[in-house]
Amino acid sequence: xxxxxxxGGLGEFxxxxxxxxxxxxxxxxxxxxxxxxxxxxxxxxxxxxxxYLEKSRAAALVxxxxxxxxxxxxxxxxxxxxxxIYGTPLTLxxxxxxxxxxxxxxAHRLVSVQPRQRVTxxxxxxxxxxxxxxxxDCVALAIHTPIGVVVHTGDFKIDQTPIDGxxxxxxxxxxxxxxxxxxxxxxxxxxxxxGFTGSERDVIEAFEExxxxxxxxxxxxxxxxxxxxxxxxxxxASQFDRKVAFVGRGMIQNSxxxxxxxxLRIPAGxxxxxxxxxxxxxxxxxxxxxxxxxxxxxxxxxxxxxxxxHVKVGxxxxxxxxxxxxxxxxxxxxxxxxxxxxxxxxxxxxxSSTFTCPVTGARKxxx
Numbered sequence: 001x002x003x004x005x006x007x008g009g010l011g012e013f014x015x016x017x018x019x020x021x022x023x024x025x026x027x028x029x030x031x032x033x034x035x036x037x038x039x040x041x042x043x044x045x046x047x048x049x050x051x052y053l054e055k056s057r058a059a060a061l062v063x064x065x066x067x068x069x070x071x072x073x074x075x076x077x078x079x080x081x082x083x084x085i086y087g088t089p090l091t092l093x094x095x096x097x098x099x100x101x102x103x104x105x106x107a108h109r110l111v112s113v114q115p116r117q118r119v120t121x122x123x124x125x126x127x128x129x130x131x132x133x134x135x136x137d138c139v140a141l142a143i144h145t146p147i148g149v150v151v152h153t154g155d156f157k158i159d160q161t162p163i164d165g166x167x168x169x170x171x172x173x174x175x176x177x178x179x180x181x182x183x184x185x186x187x188x189x190x191x192x193x194x195g196f197t198g199s200e201r202d203v204i205e206a207f208e209e210x211x212x213x214x215x216x217x218x219x220x221x222x223x224x225x226x227x228x229x230x231x232x233x234x235x236x237a238s239q240f241d242r243k244v245a246f247v248g249r250g251m252i253q254n255s256x257x258x259x260x261x262x263x264l265r266i267p268a269g270x271x272x273x274x275x276x277x278x279x280x281x282x283x284x285x286x287x288x289x290x291x292x293x294x295x296x297x298x299x300x301x302x303x304x305x306x307x308x309x310h311v312k313v314g315x316x317x318x319x320x321x322x323x324x325x326x327x328x329x330x331x332x333x334x335x336x337x338x339x340x341x342x343x344x345x346x347x348x349x350x351x352s353s354t355f356t357c358p359v360t361g362a363r364k365x366x367x
Contacts, residue, residue, distance in 0.1 A: 002145050004183070008032065008048035014069040017048045017077075018152065018185065021056060022145060025122030028058045028081065029141065029152055033072030035293060047073040053080040060121040063087035064154030065138035066094040067225050075102035084111040086119060086126070090137035093257045094225070115139055115169060130169045131156035134200065135227050136263045140173075148182030157197040163228040164263065200228045203322070207232065211240045216316030217282040218242065221292040221300045223323050224250030227258045230288060231265065237286045238267050247274045247311055248290030248299030255288075274310045287311055292323035 002022055008015030014034025020027050033045040040046075045068075060083040063071055071091065075098050078085070085106070087095065092110045099106045113119065115130035125144040132138065133156050141152040151173075158168050190197075210218070222229050237244045244266070246255045252274070258264035277285055289311070291300025300319075302308040313319065 002147055002150075004150070004185075005052060007050070007052055008034075009069075009187075013189070015046060015048045015073070016070050016155075017073070019052060019056075019058070020124070020143065020145075020150065022123040025124065026053075026056045026058045027060045027062060027121050027124055027126070027143075028053070028077065029062050030064055030070040030154075031061060031073040031077040032067070032069035034069065045072060047076050050077065050080060053077065057082055059083045060119075061085045062126055062141060063091050063095070064141065064152070065133060066091040066135060067155065067223075070155070071095050071098070075099055075104055078104055078106050078109075083109075083121065085109050086111050086113050086128075088113060088115075088128075088137040088139055090135075090227075090257070090261055090263060093261060094254065097253065113139075116172070129172050130166060132159035132162045132166070132168045133157060134223075134229070135225050136164055136166070136258075142172075142176055145182070148180070149176060151176060151181050151184045151186075153184070153186040159197070159199045161199045161201050163200050163231055200232070203229070204232055204236070207236055210318065210320060211236050211242075214318040215283055216314060216318065217277075218286045218318050218320065219289055219300070219303065219311070219313060220286065220320040220322050221289050223292060224248065224254045224290050226323070227254070227263050229322060230255060230258065231263075233286060233288060234264070234266050234270065238270050242284055242286045243272045243280055244270050245272050245274045245277050245285065245287050245311075247277075247287050247308075251288055251290045251299070277310050278312075282314060282317060292321055 002020065005019045007017040007019055009017060009032065012034060014032055016030045016032040018029040020029070031048070033047055036043040036046055058081040061074070061077060061081045063086065065088070071094060074085070074095050078099065085092070085095070087110070089112050092112055096107060096110065113128050115128050118125055118127045123146055127142040127144065128139040129142060130138070131140045131154060138154060138156065140154050140156065143150040143152065156168070158170070220233060234244055246252045255264060259266065272280070277287060289299040289303065291298030295301060299308060299311070303311050303313055306312065
């Protein structure tokens, strides 16, 4: 009998985690965290209830992509997994420092996979299928079981003009549909909205207007995992003769990983250290910072209260929020003293005026 148990991610934004069992074999798909509500003082992240795995240990952990709501709880789940941890190279590169921070010597269990590759775990044969999303190296899963195929989409958007040229594998999905699918597991935060999700390239025009009109420093807050957004901003900084500084632990770490794996290309002489920001004229600098969700310890929140060691914001500087608010985070995002929050997913403030940049696409939950 095939048993499917959602351990998180249903009816909530985050904590994505699904267990599938056949006989004595259990596999787990993703292990994410969720942002706490403002009233949960002292709580940094919320992880799924793992009691199910304490009773039925997993033979493998399979990761679809590297967003926090899919990999943030991996260090807590790994002790309950007896076998390998499968993921694409970028996903595993983002997981590895998390394991190190928790003192887990599990690097030897990380098994890199590629789209169209298959692995076997007990009665399950797991096929990886490329999908496009707001970051590179994302996959869906076709889990072949003794009674049929279960498709788990992971997080995705069908981007027909992806930044890295790696297209959504619609042909393989069509083949699976033709052959017959036992169950499809997919979700979309904005499924009730008409239309379709726009390409990541849709933000370029809005950013070009910001770069053209800004006379001071540009401070752009985005998810640290938004590698595509980083690339767009790096390219625009090069075009408009600005230096780029990555500010905030997650932004620095992820930009280094993305560069090492070839997902982020920075022209020579464009990148500077955050400690060098003050050495350049404000109009020559772009800061890519963490804190788009109002996290109190993130770079943008510290900048907002003039508590950051290297980055200060002046009257002529422009602050841009380049991420949709995760539901529940509206209050901390709006609480920043330098930000007047607007309705768009990419917004900026300059002195007392507010400019909203339209982005047509809808982002997947906690993407």
